[in-house]
Amino acid sequence: MEQNEYVVFQIISAVGSARSSYIEAIQEAKKGNFEQARQLIKEGAETFIQGHRAHAELISKEASGEKVEVSLLLAHGEDQLMSAEGFKIIAEEFISVYETFSDKRD
Numbered sequence: 001m002e003q004n005e006y007v008v009f010q011i012i013s014a015v016g017s018a019r020s021s022y023i024e025a026i027q028e029a030k031k032g033n034f035e036q037a038r039q040l041i042k043e044g045a046e047t048f049i050q051g052h053r054a055h056a057e058l059i060s061k062e063a064s065g066e067k068v069e070v071s072l073l074l075a076h077g078e079d080q081l082m083s084a085e086g087f088k089i090i091a092e093e094f095i096s097v098y099e100t101f102s103d104k105r106d
Contacts, residue, residue, distance in 0.1 A: 004061075004068060007054050011077040014051030015084040018044040022084070022091040029091075029098040037095045041088065048084055055081055 021044030029037040055078070062068045 004058065005071075005073060007057055008071075008073050008077040010054040011051045012080050014047050014054065015077075015081045018048035018051065019080070019084040019087045020044075021047065022087040025091045026094045029095040032098070032102055034095065034099055034102075037091075037098075041091060041095070044084075044088060044091075048088070051081055051084070 021040045025037040025040035025044065028034075028040060058068050058074070068074075
């Protein structure tokens, strides 16, 4: 496996795990477990950073003049990266909404 493919798989793995944490955070907030939801957001963000760093590694290579082949696999990795970032934003909003509704019921 080429080095760049390995980096792309790191991106996909890390941001996929992060996205799963964000989805789980929404589910926990829906149940009223807001502290657990926030913890899952935090864990997801930490995992996301690993994927972001791997992506930055490829960008650095390209910026320093090393050719980084654009492949379907890389496009998929970048799509997953952006998707996970969007899920984080949505999850944080859902947690806020569920918390607001919870406060109004009490």
